[in-house]
Amino acid sequence: MSQEIEKYLLKKLGEGLESPKVPLAKEFEDLKELLSTKLDSCSSSDVPVLRAYLYSLNDVFSECQALSGKNTLLSPTVFKIKQNLSKIKAEIENIKPSDDNNPNGSLDTPQNNGQLQASLSDAREFHRLSSRSEAPPKVYGFDDEITHLEKLLVRRGSIDYFKTVGIVGMRGAGKTTLCQLILTKPEVKNHFVPRIWVHMSTKDNEEDNDPKIAIVKRMLNSLGVEGEMLKTILDEHGLAGLLCALHVELMRKRHLIVLDDAQDTGDWYSNLNASLPRHVKWEQHLAYGLPKGYGGTVIVTSRNEEVMKMMVGEENIYRLLPLSNKDLCWDIFRDEVEQERKPFQPRNEEELKREVIQKCAGVPLAAKMMGKIMREGIRDGSVTLQTIQTQISTDSLSIGQ
Numbered sequence: 001m002s003q004e005i006e007k008y009l010l011k012k013l014g015e016g017l018e019s020p021k022v023p024l025a026k027e028f029e030d031l032k033e034l035l036s037t038k039l040d041s042c043s044s045s046d047v048p049v050l051r052a053y054l055y056s057l058n059d060v061f062s063e064c065q066a067l068s069g070k071n072t073l074l075s076p077t078v079f080k081i082k083q084n085l086s087k088i089k090a091e092i093e094n095i096k097p098s099d100d101n102n103p104n105g106s107l108d109t110p111q112n113n114g115q116l117q118a119s120l121s122d123a124r125e126f127h128r129l130s131s132r133s134e135a136p137p138k139v140y141g142f143d144d145e146i147t148h149l150e151k152l153l154v155r156r157g158s159i160d161y162f163k164t165v166g167i168v169g170m171r172g173a174g175k176t177t178l179c180q181l182i183l184t185k186p187e188v189k190n191h192f193v194p195r196i197w198v199h200m201s202t203k204d205n206e207e208d209n210d211p212k213i214a215i216v217k218r219m220l221n222s223l224g225v226e227g228e229m230l231k232t233i234l235d236e237h238g239l240a241g242l243l244c245a246l247h248v249e250l251m252r253k254r255h256l257i258v259l260d261d262a263q264d265t266g267d268w269y270s271n272l273n274a275s276l277p278r279h280v281k282w283e284q285h286l287a288y289g290l291p292k293g294y295g296g297t298v299i300v301t302s303r304n305e306e307v308m309k310m311m312v313g314e315e316n317i318y319r320l321l322p323l324s325n326k327d328l329c330w331d332i333f334r335d336e337v338e339q340e341r342k343p344f345q346p347r348n349e350e351e352l353k354r355e356v357i358q359k360c361a362g363v364p365l366a367a368k369m370m371g372k373i374m375r376e377g378i379r380d381g382s383v384t385l386q387t388i389q390t391q392i393s394t395d396s397l398s399i400g401q
Contacts, residue, residue: 005248006039006047008233008241009054012248015229016061023064027085031057034092046095053092055252060085062224138335140328141364142178145320149182153256153297154191162292164272164312167301169320172365175301178320179258182299192256192297196222200262212268216242216289219257223249240282246289247276254295262302262311270310272298322362329360329367336371337378344374 013032017025035057039050060081152165167175182188183195198218202211217230220242233241262269267285274287282288290298302308308317323329333356337344346352360366 005244006051006054008245008248009051009058010036010039012229013054013058013061022061024082024085027082027089028057028061028064031085031089031092034089038092038095042095049095050092053088055248057088058248059252139174139177139181140331141323141325142174142181145178145318146181146185149178149318150185150187153182154187161295162273162290163297164316165297165299166308166312166317167299167320168305168308168317169303170322170363171303172363173320173322174364175320176260177364179260179299179301183256183258188256192254194223194253195256197258197260198222199260200264210239211264212286213239213242215286216246219246219289220249225249238283243282243286243289247282247291250289250294250296251291252294256296257290257298259298259300262300262307263304265304265307265310269307271313272300272311273313323364324362326357326360326362329357329362329364332364332367333360333371333374336368337375339375 010032013028016022017029017032022028031053035050035053039047042050064081149165153163167178169175179197183197189195196219198215200215202214213234216239217234220230221227223246225245230242233245237244269286271285272287272290273292274285275292276288280288290296298312300308300311302311305317330353334344356367356370359370
C-alpha cells in the first residue's frame with residue numbers, strides 16, 4: 001500500500017476543506033497542494049517526513065473545523081496557528097529531495113512539529129467528546145475501583161506508553177457502569193483526547209455482515225469519519241483500508257478507547273499490544289489499527305476471562321467482583337423503585353431488605369431489576385413480596401451487563 005497513508009491524509013484534508021467557513025481554509029489549501037506536489041516528486045526516504053507534516057496538519061485542521069461558523073478569525077488561538085502555518089509552508093518549500101542510496105541523507109522529523117502540536121494543544125478546548133456513553137446518575141460501591149483505575153490510566157511518567165486494561169466480571173457486575181464513570185473523571189478527560197466508546201457485540205440493524213468491518217466502522221464513525229468516506233475506503237481497500245484509516249485517525253493522539261462486551265475469540269482480536277510490523281498486512285489484526293507510542297489506552301470489558309487474556313494479556317486484567325458490601329444492593333433497589341419520585345416505605349421493609357440482599361448476592365444489575373419490577377408493580381397494584389421472589393432469578397441477568 002505504497003503512499004496509501006499519505007493519499008488518504010491528503011484526501012481527508014481536501015474533503016474537509018469543502019466545508020464552508022472553516023478558519024484558515026486558504027492556508028490549509030495552499031499547504032495541501034504544496035505537499036501533494038512534493039509527494040509526487042520526492043524520494044522514498046523523504047515520504048515519512050512529508051507524512052509527519054500531513055499528520056500534524058490534519059490534527060490542527062480538525063480543531064479548526066470545530067471553530068466553523070464562529071467569529072474566531074481574530075482569536076489568539078487561530079492567529080497563532082496561522083503564524084505557524086506560514087512557517088511550515090516556508091519549510092516545506094525548502095525541502096530538497098534526498099538520495100535513496102544514502103539513507104543518512106534523508107530529512108529529519110520536521111522541526112516545526114512541536115509548534116504544530118502546541119497549536120493543537122491550545123485549540124484542544126474546542127474538541128468534542130466523541131464518547132456516546134454517559135455515566136449513570138447515582139452509583140454505589142465502586143469508589144476503590146475508580147480510584148485504582150484512574151491512577152493506572154493517568155500514571156505519571158508513562159505518557160508515551162501504550163496501555164491495555166481488561167475488566168472482566170460476571171454478567172451484571174457493573175463493568176460497563178465502571179467504565180462510564182471512569183470516562184467522566186476530570187483527570188481522564190484532560191489526559192485523553194479523543195475518547196470513544198465502541199460496543200463489540202453484533203447489532204441487528206447493521207448492514208455489514210462481517211463483524212470485523214462493523215467494529216472498525218463504529219470506531220471511525222465515533223472519531224468523526226463520515227459514512228460516505230467510510231464507504232469509499234471500504235469499496236477501494238476493504239478491511240485493510242479501514243484499519244489503515246483508523247491508524248491514521250489515532251496517530252499522534254493520546255486516545256482512550258473502550259471496547260465494551262468483547263466476546264469473540266478469533267485471532268484477529270488477539271494481542272492488542274502488538275506493534276505495526278514493517279511489512280504490514282493491515283487486515284490481519286485489530287491491533288494494527290491502534291498506533292503505539294503516543295500514550296494511547298484501550299479498555300476492554302468482557303464476561304469471558306479467556307477472551308480477556310487473549311486480547312490484553314493476563315497481567316493487564318482487572319477482575320470486578322460482586323459488591324463486598326451487600327447492603328448496597330438495597331440502596332440500588334430503593335433508588336430504582338423511587339425513580340418516579342414516590343417515597344418507598346413498605347410495611348415489611350426489614351423482611352424485604354433481607355430478601356433483596358440475599359437474592360442479589362452483590363450483583364448490582366440484579367438489585368436494579370428487582371427495583372424495576374417493584375416500581376412497575378406498585379404502579380399497577382400487582383406487586384407483592386412473592387412476586388419479587390418468583391420473578392427474579394439468575395436467568396434474569398441475561399438482559400445485559
